[in-house]
Amino acid sequence: MNIFRADPSNVGDAFCPPFIYFPFKDKRFLDIVNIDEKTIFERNEIIILGGGGLGRDFFKNKIEILLDLKKKFRLKIIGWGLGYDIVSSKSHDLISNTNNLISNIFDEFDLVGTRVYLENNSYKSNYFYVPCSSCMHDAFYSIREQNKKNKKIGVYSHKRVPLNKFFPDYDHLTNEGMDLLKVLNFISSYEFIVTNTYHGVFWATLLNKKVICAPFKSGLFSFKDKPHYLNKYFIDDQALDSAKSFPNALEESRNFNFVFYKHIYEKYGGV
Numbered sequence: 001m002n003i004f005r006a007d008p009s010n011v012g013d014a015f016c017p018p019f020i021y022f023p024f025k026d027k028r029f030l031d032i033v034n035i036d037e038k039t040i041f042e043r044n045e046i047i048i049l050g051g052g053g054l055g056r057d058f059f060k061n062k063i064e065i066l067l068d069l070k071k072k073f074r075l076k077i078i079g080w081g082l083g084y085d086i087v088s089s090k091s092h093d094l095i096s097n098t099n100n101l102i103s104n105i106f107d108e109f110d111l112v113g114t115r116v117y118l119e120n121n122s123y124k125s126n127y128f129y130v131p132c133s134s135c136m137h138d139a140f141y142s143i144r145e146q147n148k149k150n151k152k153i154g155v156y157s158h159k160r161v162p163l164n165k166f167f168p169d170y171d172h173l174t175n176e177g178m179d180l181l182k183v184l185n186f187i188s189s190y191e192f193i194v195t196n197t198y199h200g201v202f203w204a205t206l207l208n209k210k211v212i213c214a215p216f217k218s219g220l221f222s223f224k225d226k227p228h229y230l231n232k233y234f235i236d237d238q239a240l241d242s243a244k245s246f247p248n249a250l251e252e253s254r255n256f257n258f259v260f261y262k263h264i265y266e267k268y269g270g271v
Helices: 057-073 139-146 180-188 198-206 237-242 249-268
Strands: 002-004 029-031 046-052 076-082 111-114 127-129 151-157 171-174 190-195 210-213
Touching: 046 057, 057 076, 076 249, 111 249, 127 249, 139 180, 139 198, 139 249, 151 180, 151 198, 171 180, 180 190, 180 198, 190 198, 198 210, 198 249, 210 237
Parallel strands: 002 029, 002 046, 046 076, 076 111, 111 127, 151 171, 151 190, 190 210
Antiparallel strands: none
């Protein structure tokens, strides 16, 4: 069984579950918001949870219910590409970098693949760095090769925290909907992407763009390949000069996902 936030109004959530890209035997899925104490699983069933930012407080009760069901049905639970937002500005003010990037919410899982890059991978033995599996989508290669860069700066923001009011002079798109190709083609049209979403940073990095991040939550500091972070809603030459691209990010991210899939396959004999 595959569990994730099946939100058709958020393109990042829609394309983050790994069963889209890997040959799992079980393609059934369940929206995490629909889990309750009456949810029934098969005994000894393998659960793949993720991706997405399921480590934030909003989902804590659902994770606790799932852990109770784990004991009841003797489930094996594997997290994949899981994110956290331990600190978040309710007023959406920009926050400073923090070391508070991860919690113990998934510690009772059998394996935890997290999109939080942990230096030296030194958190716990069952934790692995696994960036969002959306990097496995075939469109990234073809769109990256086009490398349009027709314009200098584009803004991609979370639908609930729009950035267009701060940057009215630039083209703007949000993460609302399920049209991944529309988003990737938008991102590919610019040299710089300004964003405040995990997938905005991640996808722009995969497409070899220079990324400027407006961080209002701690999960935006969790990347292996760091964007330039704003401390105020203003873009100047220093911000542009500090942002850099990572030409190998797509291949590296896909490799982390391949390695994690291989580990799961070898450990559990296929899923």
